Amino acid sequence: xxxxxxxxxxxxxxxxxxxxxxxxxxxxxxxxxxxxxxxxxxxxxxxxxxxxxxxxxxxxxxxxxxxxxxxxxxxxxxxxxxxxxxxxxxxxxxxxxxxxxxxxxxxxxxxxxxxxxxxxxxxxxxxxxxxxxxxxxxxxxxxxxxxxxxxxxxxxxxxxx
Amino acid sequence: xxxxxxxxxxxxxxxxxxxxxxxxxxxxxxxxxxxxxxxxxxxxxxxxxxxxxxxxxxxxxxxxxxxxxxxxxxxxxxxxxxxxxxxxxxxxxxxxxxxxxxxxxxxxxxxxxxxxxxxxxxxxxxxxxxxxxxxxxxxxxxxxxxxxxxxxxxxxxxxxx
Numbered sequence: 001x002x003x004x005x006x007x008x009x010x011x012x013x014x015x016x017x018x019x020x021x022x023x024x025x026x027x028x029x030x031x032x033x034x035x036x037x038x039x040x041x042x043x044x045x046x047x048x049x050x051x052x053x054x055x056x057x058x059x060x061x062x063x064x065x066x067x068x069x070x071x072x073x074x075x076x077x078x079x080x081x082x083x084x085x086x087x088x089x090x091x092x093x094x095x096x097x098x099x100x101x102x103x104x105x106x107x108x109x110x111x112x113x114x115x116x117x118x119x120x121x122x123x124x125x126x127x128x129x130x131x132x133x134x135x136x137x138x139x140x141x142x143x144x145x146x147x148x149x150x151x152x153x154x155x156x157x158x159x160x161x
Numbered sequence: 162x163x164x165x166x167x168x169x170x171x172x173x174x175x176x177x178x179x180x181x182x183x184x185x186x187x188x189x190x191x192x193x194x195x196x197x198x199x200x201x202x203x204x205x206x207x208x209x210x211x212x213x214x215x216x217x218x219x220x221x222x223x224x225x226x227x228x229x230x231x232x233x234x235x236x237x238x239x240x241x242x243x244x245x246x247x248x249x250x251x252x253x254x255x256x257x258x259x260x261x262x263x264x265x266x267x268x269x270x271x272x273x274x275x276x277x278x279x280x281x282x283x284x285x286x287x288x289x290x291x292x293x294x295x296x297x298x299x300x301x302x303x304x305x306x307x308x309x310x311x312x313x314x315x316x317x318x319x320x321x322x
Binding site for chain 1: 235237238244281317318
């Protein structure tokens with residue numbers, strides 16, 4: 001069984017095509033369509049050049065099988081002065097349940113800590129039970145200490161895809 | 162009735178004390194205690210010096226009666242390449258229902274657009290019905306287009322207050 005530990009690397013601008021395709025496949029799988037490749041590609045290029053964000057690639061046998069995208073913002077919530085948001089985390093379906101997601105998440109947390117983030121935020125569809133279980137297993141919570149109700153994510157967009 | 166339009170200004174590092182006190186009062190009102198003044202003050206000072214964030218103060222008669230805190234991060238979700246998070250929005254209880262929150266929110270959106278954010282995110286306690294109604298009235302949604310279930314906010318912290 002090809003269950004060797006994946007190689008985790010920081011994505012560089014040269015990995016923008018790979019990330020773009022993974023992002024499109026991620027969206028297709030969850031019926032949340034992404035913009036076309038040629039629209040998304042320059043966005044990844046720009047993101048990868050921004051010091052306030054980073055992406056990780058999981059490779060096995062030289063092929064990218066998963067990725068994580070993390071962005072940091074300044075915040076007053078901890079001594080480090082930053083919050084990291086895990087904006088994307090995906091492993092190709094055929095390679096799940098082998099711990100690749102956990103290794104990507106651990107790498108995302110490690111690099112976020114190195115960059116002075118004191119916490120990580122993630123938005124998860126309430127119906128995505130697998131993802132919720134995964135994050136809860138890794139110490140993420142959906143309610144603030146002492147408050148027994150979930151926190152909801154709201155958004156408004158004015159520059160829509 | 163003292164219902165004049167508030168003055169909205171960008172907070173500067175000189176406003177750190179004012180923001181710190183407002184933040185503490187905000188936390189007290191919602192039983193989510195903040196760190197002590199002397200811990201929070203340098204965090205606000207640092208935040209206000211960071212070009213990736215800004216704060217707005219609402220003043221009436223020279224007194225600060227409300228504030229908003231916004232931080233930006235790079236993202237692949239829109240052509241502007243940034244997401245703005247409204248991390249705090251507060252108006253003193255005695256001055257509510259006079260449109261001050263709406264003016265602060267409008268100012269936060271306007272400045273976020275100017276800084277190339279294509280969308281704004283907010284985390285709201287599910288039990289905070291007033292806040293949810295306020296944001297929904299101003300165009301914020303809790304579910305993605307085409308998906309009829311709320312999105313949840315998860316977090317993990319390793320540098321806790």
